[in-house]
Amino acid sequence: MFCCSIAIGQTKKGAITELADPKGWVIETRSSAYQLYINSSNSIRPVFYGSREQAEQQKKNAQWFDGIEEVPVRGNFPFKTPALEVIYADNVRDAELEYVKGEVIDIEGRQTLKITQKDKYYPLEVTSYIRVLPEFDILEKWMVVKNTGTKGNIKIENAQSGSIVLPADEYMLTHLAGKQMNEFQQQQTLLTPGLKVIQSKAFKANFNPPWFMVRPQNAAKDAGPAWFGSLHYSGNWDLTFDKSIDGNVQILGGINFWDSAWQLVPGASFETPKLSVGYTNDGPDGAAQNMAAYARKTILPARHRNDLRPVLYNNWEATFYAVNEDQQLELAKKAKDIGIELFVIDDGWFKGRTSSTTGLGDWEVDKTKFPNGLGPMIKKINDMGMDFGIWIEPESLVPAAEVYKNHPDWVFDMPPNRTLPITRRYLNLAKEDVYQHLLEVLSKLLAENNIKFIKWDQNSYLSETGWKSAPVEIQREVRIRFMKNVYRLVDELKKRFPNVWFESCASGGGRVDLGMLSRMDQAWVSDDTSPLDRIYMQYGYLWALPANTMVSWVTGNAVHQSTSLDFKFDVSMAGVLAVGDDLRKWNSGDMATAAKKIAEYKVIRPLVQQGTVYHLVSPFEENRSALQYSDATTRSAVICYNMAEYLMGSQYGSRQASTLKLKGLKADQAYIIQKIEERDKPGTTYKGAYLMNIGIEWPVKGANKSQILLVTPKQ
Incomplete structure (x- = not known):
């Protein structure tokens, strides 16, 4: 390793300092320093990336090492x-x-x-x-x-x-x-x-x-x-x-x-x-x-970046492909009664769509299901005080679709005509005519209907990516060109229809990355809506991405699991709350519970969607979990879950701590702790230091139970 002398001249330009001897740069952020050096062979070498304090010490010790290049090449x-x-x-x-x-x-x-x-x-x-x-x-x-x-x-x-x-x-x-x-x-x-x-x-x-x-x-x-x-x-x-x-x-x-x-x-x-x-x-x-x-x-897209995400209802688990206007309006009325703000029709609304093997790719309203088109139904939903959204899967099609029959050359192929056992095929979006077709039909759909939300799905894995009509030398560019045109398509639609919300979905959480989230306002996390499973997935998701992108539905009971409606709502309230069950099957008690929980969510929604998240208790380590959401004043919401009973007693002592410790509070500040359902009552007062260092008794008893706490600085 080569070591050179301390820098003796420098020019600072904000976060970037240009060094004169040795030539290079120091790039500083709030906590970090990234040092680059031009060595005697005129090659750029990154010599340190870490804390600013370590970087200062490194300069004092003249530890400038000649390591891997900034752009390492073959x-x-x-x-x-x-x-x-x-x-x-x-x-x-x-x-x-x-x-x-x-x-x-x-x-x-x-x-x-x-x-x-x-x-x-x-x-x-x-x-x-x-x-x-x-x-x-x-x-x-x-x-x-x-x-x-x-x-x-x-x-x-x-x-x-x-x-x-x-x-x-x-x-x-x-x-x-x-x-x-x-x-x-x-x-x-x-x-x-x-x-x-x-x-x-x-x-x-x-x-x-x-x-x-x-x-x-x-x-x-x-x-x-x-x-x-x-x-x-x-x-x-x-x-x-x-x-x-x-x-x-x-x-x-x-x-x-x-x-x-x-x-x-x-x-x-x-x-x-x-x-x-x-x-x-x-x-x-x-x-x-x-x-x-x-x-x-x-x-996140600038248009809705600072907006609270609406509480949405999705009809998929209620009606699947068998949709019609009267049925959807019946669901919409019930959705309105529990406080839903956005009503979304999922798969099944377009021409010929009666099963997973029909219709996909023909993005026209099915006149058998909606003889009046979507417009009159959307107006009635708008009159109820809700926006309207719709599901699409633009990149895919099925062999029975008219677009497939009319344009077989638009589909990926791998001679000699091999086909995997899947119902969906991919359109070759690397082709300009495919891009223009999708832009035209989707623009027409949005221009003719008051659609304020698009759920953009993709349910297949890219396979058989043959492009035999392209010159041989560029055929292996197809995967990259495809993705460029997906981005281009979303970008152009957002330019034409700037007020429309977009949600990314791909058989669940298959497209949850910063590239897609620079275009999509939120993301579907998983097709698994079991609250117990979601606790783990959501805890992991929040290491990587913000809560205001994490959509979570309340649905019917998962296989082999029976949990309360309160528990399901509390799990889904950890991100962007949504409901996806058949509301026609809910009794009056279920409807009242849902209305109460949605009202509670709207109380904590600014904290959850725009606050700072703290991982308090990991479900990967214990049979309980807790997340804290805080704003700049340290006002907080804490969501606690039990996944199982604690075994107590002389023979089976609990291996987990029985307290809840909070984070990020002000040590000398007094805080009022309230259960969210008792937010009109006085609550209990603690100092921030006590809540962070000693903690309060774990607020949940019993398996598959939950509790939401409000933490408010005392005035």
């Missing part, structure tokens, strides 16, 4: 994981980048370090960007790869969004994994020498969303260093953790180029999606809070 010694792999026109596969220039620019009001490098021998230019969001302790990294030549293509075989290197230590990786009906399960593993790869190859991420957190193995549970990150991409992606034998950990993230490649013709560029990375000294909750605030305040 070439030279293979002791790294490359972020960029190309093949030149003469079939040379190694690249060697050298520094050209660096400048601090402004991108959307944020300081950004722009570094340009070029290959020493070939017409390849690589521009990497580091955009600084100091208040969230987050850096956004991405790069643009350009063929600057006049003849000959450059083939990209891998182009990651960014790479960071952690100091040598023993590290624990936390990520989320699972499957359809069981998403967002918290996973932890020790990073040992070698590679750990988390990836998606199926165009959906029910198995694992593109988020991570890495902490020293010996770090305190609720405090200390945490590196975290998330990828802005909804197609195939990967996150790689490469631990060297010396203990350093290189982390990379970007598009997964499995079965993909990209041809750069002369003059053309390829831009990667963003990788957001961060560092905090405040432990796991600090990482989660930074990521949630960052997503809530800068990523």
Whole structure:
């Protein structure tokens, strides 16, 4: 490792300081410092990423190390994981980048370090960007790869969004994994020498969303260093953790180029999606809070970014495909009576849709089910005081659909006409005529009807991605082009219809990432609506994303589970509350309970959707769980759950603590604690220090029970 002298000159430009000797930059956020150095070989090297205090000490000790490149490429010694792999026109596969220039620019009001490098021998230019969001302790990294030549293509075989290197230590990786009906399960593993790869190859991420957190193995549970990150991409992606034998950990993230490649013709560029990375000294909750605030305040679509998400009703579990106007209006009247604000018709409203094998792809209103169209029904629902929403699955179709019969060339194919045993097929959205068709039919639907909400679903895994009509050299671009046009389609629809809310859905939580959430206002977490299962999924989800994107339905009893309606509502109130049961089967007591719980939710909705989340008790560690939501005044709502009875007595003592400790309060402030259903009563007063350090008695008794507490600073 090469070490050089202390910097003797510097120019500070806000969060980015330019160093004169040695040449380089220090990028600072509220808690972190990221140091880059231009070595004697004119190569950019990241030499430190961590706490600002450690960075200061490092400068004092002159510990500037010559490690992995800022953009590691395929070439030279293979002791790294490359972020960029190309093949030149003469079939040379190694690249060697050298520094050209660096400048601090402004991108959307944020300081950004722009570094340009070029290959020493070939017409390849690589521009990497580091955009600084100091208040969230987050850096956004991405790069643009350009063929600057006049003849000959450059083939990209891998182009990651960014790479960071952690100091040598023993590290624990936390990520989320699972499957359809069981998403967002918290996973932890020790990073040992070698590679750990988390990836998606199926165009959906029910198995694992593109988020991570890495902490020293010996770090305190609720405090200390945490590196975290998330990828802005909804197609195939990967996150790689490469631990060297010396203990350093290189982390990379970007598009997964499995079965993909990209041809750069002369003059053309390829831009990667963003990788957001961060560092905090405040432990796991600090990482989660930074990521949630960052997503809530800068990523979510600006039009509804600061709006409270409405309480919605979805008709799917009540009527499935057999929908009609009278039936939906009957449900709407009941929905209005319990306090619903948005009424959504799911699958079954469009032409010929009577089962999973019919109609999908023909996005016209079924005149048999709705002879008057949707307009009169929507007006009646609006007159009840509710907005109207609808379900679509634009990227898919079934062989029985008219669009399939009329345009078989629009469908992915893999000669010789192999077909997997699935009911749905994918439209090849890489094709411009497919994009234009979907834009036209969806624009027509929204223009002709007062639709204020779209649930955008995708229920298939991308398969058989043949594109035989395209030139051979670009056929392996199809997965990337497909995703670009999905984004383009949503963007154009939002431009044309700016007041429409969008919800991302993909067989549950298959498209819950910052790339999609920069376009969608909220997300469906899972097709599993069991409250017991949802406690685990929602606890995991809130490590990575904000609560105002986490949609949770109250539905009928899950298989082998029987829980109260109160419990179901309390679980669903942890995010964006929704109801999906058949209200026609609810008795008067059920309706009264629902109305009461929805009214309670509206009391805590600003805290839940816009507050700071604290993970108090993990269901992955105990048979209970608790989440705290706080605003800037430290007013809080705390939701507590029991998943099982505690075994008590001399022989079976409880292994869990019997108290509830809160977080983030002011130690000297007095707080009033109330049960939400007793919010008109005086409550009990405690000092913040007592609530955080001693705690109160655990407020829930019995299995499958819950309690919501209000915590209010005393005036």
